[in-house]
Amino acid sequence: MASVGLLAVPLFLALLGGCAHRVAEPPLMPPEEAPQARACPSGMPADTRCLGGQDSAGAFYLIAIPADWQGELVLHSHGGPLLGAPTMKRVEEDLQRWSIMPRAGYAWAGSSFRQGGVAVRAAAEDTERLRRIFVQHVARPKLTLLHGQSWGASVAAKAAEMYTTGKPYDGLLLSSGVLAGGTRSYDFRLDLRVVYQQLCNNHPRPDEPPYPLWRGLPAGSTLNQAELARRVNDCLALDKPAAQRSAEQTRKIRTITEVIKIPERNILGHLNWATFHFQDIAEQRSGGASVFGNIGAQYRGSDDDRALNAAVLRYAADPAAVARFGADTDPNGRIPVPVLAVHGIHDPIAFVELQHSFGATMARAGRADALVQTYSEDHEHSYLSDASYVALLEALKAWLREGRKPTPAAVAQGCERAQARFPSRCRFRPADPPPPLETRVTPRQRP
Known part of the structure; x- marks a missing residue:
């Protein structure tokens, strides 16, 4: 109009x-x-x-x-x-x-x-x-x-x-x-990052500098959503019909959906949040310390839970960072x-x-x-x-x-x-x- x-x-x-009537409210x-x-x-x-x-x-x-x-x-x-x-x-x-x-x-x-x-x-x-x-x-x-x-x-x-x-x-x-609250609502996205990395090993790739996954991305990273989608599809073939995936790709998708309890159609979206939003939290909200941790987490739902739990990366949350983030978000x-x-x-x-x-x-x-x-x-x-x-x-x-x-x-x-x-x-x-x-x-x- x-x-x-x-x-x-x-x-x-x-x-x-x-x-209603116009009124001046002392601001x-x-x-x-x-x-x-x-x-x-x-x-x-x-x-x-x-x-x-x-x-x-x-x-x-x-x-x-x-x-x-x-x-x-x-x-x-x-x-x-x-x-x-x-x-x-x-x-x-x-x-x-x-x-x-x-x-x-x-x-x-x-x-x-x-x-x-x-x-x-x-x-x-x-x-x-x-x-x-x-x-x-x-x-x-x-x-x-x-x-x-x-x-x-x-x-x-x-x-x-x-x-x-x-x-x-x-x-x-x-x-x-x-x-x-932010201190609890996003735990599963760290779980997604560590399980995905154990299965796919391409976020980060072996030829890239390692970094703690709770950071989302390292400082100065140029990775964008399109590149992340390419890596996910290289590993899981989410962009293909189920019939065109390999048995190994099907197994990895099943592991993620069962362990993290999210639908297949939402894997990439949650990985985006666990990458770029985690980067924002680490760089802008937590003073560069870890808000998220998975010490003591025992993941269940894979073909071999004992092997998965022995292999995934583990991180401890920083108490001061958690308190600071919680004061803002909880x-x-x-x-x-x-x-x-x-x-x-x-x-x-x-x-x-x-x-x-x-x-x-x-x-x-x-x-x-x-x-x-x-x-x-x-x-x-x-x-x-x-x-x-x-x-x-x-x-x-x-x-x-x-x-x-x-x-x-x-x-x-x-x-x-x-x-x-x-x-x-x-x-x-x-x-x-x-x-x-x-x-x-x-x-x-x-x-």
């Missing part, structure tokens, strides 16, 4: 008839410039107003306000994280993926975050800065719901823990969340508002067992009653369905406004009702809480 002048935005909001952060009107990405409802800009910390952001807005804001913390410099393109893609929010009548605001990499507290600061931009320059919402997706769920949880004065967020929706559960979570039972990226860890974290903080966890019969990670998110948001609002704490059955019924407006699949199912993360990821000694 065409851009609109910024001066049109206050008039538009005034026409909402009291749904604890430095004042921010007003967002500028801009064309909305494709997929937005007709007459949606979009604003955007770059905040004082360098993060790009977008705001989308549907024509029928009733004063409810969804503040979005995206997944990933991506590496490299922030871009507006990333935020546009987020708004397109989550267009269900403005299509369902919510204003939506999302930030690129000011930096790439695994920096949770900084991303939480960027999220809160965007909320204040909205309040300072657009309107004070009647309701502010903080939505975190995947890694962004840890960002949302951290933001809710960090910013409690006045309860700037009314409630949290955490979808497919990486919620066991939730503490002290979230003063209701939290509604959803997770696909067969999620191959963020294991559903992470929900067990988050539930235990909330319980230790005395906030177990503030958490409701729901589950869907999904094998995907990045998006469930339009009707699912509408039902979750409606359930969260009913909890906040009417005190009706959601049940998985009620959310499932809400999804069926939402299908009338947003035809899509509903896969919610009543489920027992998932087992501990240690039943999915090999236990190990910890500092």
Whole structure:
């Protein structure tokens, strides 16, 4: 749609008839410039107003306000994280993926975050800065719901823990969340690196300088994703149909999928994260010390577990590095508002067992009653369905406004009702809480 002048935005909001009003909120952060009107990405409802800009910390952001807005804001913390410099393109893609929010009548605001990499507290600061931009320059919402997706769920949880004065967020929706903290959520990727290296011996190759695999890559490495994919396919032939693989390649794939408990289709993706994100953690977040270790881990599921465990590389985590990384990435559960979570039972990226860890974290903080966890019969990670998110948001609002704490059955019924407006699949199912993360990821000694 065409851009609109910024001066049109206050008039538009005034026409909402009291749904929201402009108000100056004394900022604890430095004042921010007003967002500028801009064309909305494709997929937005007709007459949606979009604003955007770059905040004082360098993060790009977008705001989308549907024509029928009733004063409810969804503040979005995206997944990933991506590496490299922030871009507006990333935020546009987020708004397109989550267009269900403005299509369902919510204003939506999302930030690129000011930096790439695994920096949770900084991303939480960027999220809160965007909320204040909205309040300072657009309107004070009647309701502010903080939505975190995947890694962004840890960002949302951290933001809710960090910013409690006045309860700037009314409630949290955490979808497919990486919620066991950085010190536990990524252990299996070190396991993948050591098992893959034992099987394939090409990451690094024998003719390359060795380095500890928890580093991801050595400093100065020029290896990129295309080269990593080539090496993986040289060893495992993931780019070929199963019938065209050798018996040895088939055996190696089976070993990885059984020992690490990830589907074949996700091996390369997890190796990418265990390479480039691990490099970011080692170089930017841990002071060059090891956050991850596998001392004491006993891998099971191969043709010869004794031989595998005797042969894989072993590393000890550095206690100071773990503590430093945990302070940035691990939730503490002290979230003063209701939290509604959803997770696909067969999620191959963020294991559903992470929900067990988050539930235990909330319980230790005395906030177990503030958490409701729901589950869907999904094998995907990045998006469930339009009707699912509408039902979750409606359930969260009913909890906040009417005190009706959601049940998985009620959310499932809400999804069926939402299908009338947003035809899509509903896969919610009543489920027992998932087992501990240690039943999915090999236990190990910890500092």
